[in-house]
Amino acid sequence: MAELTDSAVRPTTHAKVRILATADTLFYSEGVHTVGVDRIISESRVTKATFYKYFRSKDGLIVAYIEGRDKRARAALQDVERRHDTPERRLHDVASMIATEVRTDSFHGCPFINAAAQFADPMHPVRQAVSIHREWYVSTIEDLFRGMGHPRPGDAADDFFLARDGAFSGANLGDPIAAQTALLRAVHRMIEDSAG
Template sequence: MVVSARATIRPPAPSKIKILATADELFYQEGIHTVGVDRIIAGARVTKATFYKHFRSKDLLIIAYVEGRDRQARDWFAEQEREADDPKAIVRALVDSVNADAVQPGFRGDPFINAAAQFADENHPVRVAVTAHRDWYAKHMEELFRRIGHPRPGDAADDLILARDGALAGGYVGDPIAAGAALRRALDRILAES
């Protein structure tokens, strides 16, 4: 009898999903270091034993949070690429998405930059997870600009990522409309180089 790989993959326990959802909301809204395990346990409505069954430490939960945000970003790009074969449309959709997020209530900037800012040691597992995401993101953006036909796709990716980071920070601490307009102008300049 052959057992498919699909049959051996079990979905995460509902309690684990509740813990991750609660941590995702609280870590993003209030900051990783300000939210304690007891608060997550209370918010998820699980027992302490259940929490520690799924996450042996808060650091492991934080890494799962960062990796979950990474999966969301990868899924977003995968969906965009299924819907549009035009890489210019994808980078424009990215800018539109950043601008739409920045004006939402509860917007707190980039979750990866926020997480990295709370861990000074670049070798800490949380920083390693953030770096892995940003490395993937940069390579993915470079490939999009390569498909667009930009003469320097790596530089174009770097320029847009820096503008995006600035718009996310500016949208949080300043005027999100102005930050979004600046991000759109930056993308227009980068695309004009193609």
């Protein structure tokens, strides 16, 4: 009996998974409008028919990309909740994760803000997918401030996102170290306000 080669033993990655992984990389690094379907098809090594079997349109793929990023963000925050037992520690950890992210070589800004900026219509499915993510994230951060006893948790969450979005933009356009430092300083002040 002939020996099986590694490629014969190892199953190939499912076509839909390859399409999503390719789109995730290209959309984030180059922008959702810049990358065409033909390039995604080519780089994910699928046929056009296979692509359209799973995604009716490029917009459908962009929504799937946003939903995938949303799932990762939710999983990351669930991990934070498992690691820390107080809202203060959880918020510090979230800020630390963001501060670390803005200094990576592969950082290209917030994938949600980047995608939303390319769709003007707030009713577009991509904008709606971004809004679902944003509403969940804001609510989660507001709950952390509420858990700390902040007198105005909604305002604190707004301040947090202003600092976060500013850090993402500042790191992407300018100085990641300054953006990281400013974010951590702002979040530290917000936590102190909760204690005060």
